[in-house]
Amino acid sequence: MEAEEAFKKSDSAIVPVGTLHGHGPSPISIDSSSVEKLADQVGKRTGIITLPLLPYGEDDKMMDYPGTIAISQHVLEGFYTDICKSLHRNGVRKVIFLNGHGGNREALVRAGRNVRALGMLVAIVEWWSIGKKLFADLWPEPKGSYMAELAVAIAIGGKEIADLRGGGYKGEWGSDPTLRKMFGEKIKPLGFNDFEYEGAQVIIPIDAWDIDVNSPPEVSKDELANLQRRGEETIRRLAEYISKFALDFQKIDVSRALKTK
DSSP states (O other): OHHHHHHHHOSEEEEEEOOBOOBTTBOTTHHHHHHHHHHHHHHHHHOOEEOOOBOOBOOGGGTTSTTOBBOOHHHHHHHHHHHHHHHHHTTOOEEEEEEOOGGGHHHHHHHHHHTGGGTOEEEEEEHHHHHHHHOGGGOOOSSOSHHHHHHHHHHHHOGGGOOOOOOSOOSSOOSSOOBOOTTOSSEEEEETTEEEETTEEEEOOOOHHHHBOSOOOOOOGGGHHHHHHHHHHHHHHHHHHHHHHHHHHHTOOHHHHTOOO
16 A cells, blocks of 8 residues: 555656676675665655665676676566566656666666557666766776775775775776787777777677786775775765756656657
């Protein structure tokens, strides 16, 4: 009965989605715990219904890492689609997926297209993209999200969760990665599946272990307090930004926005 009352108040919902794979000194769950925290903060600020975290997701290129749980893309697409359909039966017409892992994006986009015929609108919000663009003072690294993820992880779980042993890990590449030129000198690696050839970008699907050379830079114990403060401020600003977006997204008249001839 509480759910019925809640769904009558709004036609929007927030769904945090993540995955589990290696992240060096950060927990393997940072892609999930980050969006779970943000969803809770945004839900409290906006009053929009917030679903429980979906902790498992895509991990095609990271399956060699101990602790990785990988769900196939076609399974994820169907899973996300069915969640939207269930929300539709409860009166929801707008869904905000807080995505903690870039590999989930394709399945989320497909799910959003699948439910358009129902008169639903899906938004996919990824916190690291927001941080890189808007919070330069909290995101000084020129590339990657390694230190930002660690800062957020420490802010959520405390300084003791950071694994400071170093070494033995490859894949997220840190802020200035050294990448293996696996296809010779002309096809230059940029990271993950992205390569450059004669000034333009091409995509070649590979695994993380194929291309990385080094483990991430080591983190000292002395850095943790500053990282925790950085993470706390990052979460605060992200929650503020996403809440503003969610409230404006909630105002959309889907029937008018998606009206076609």
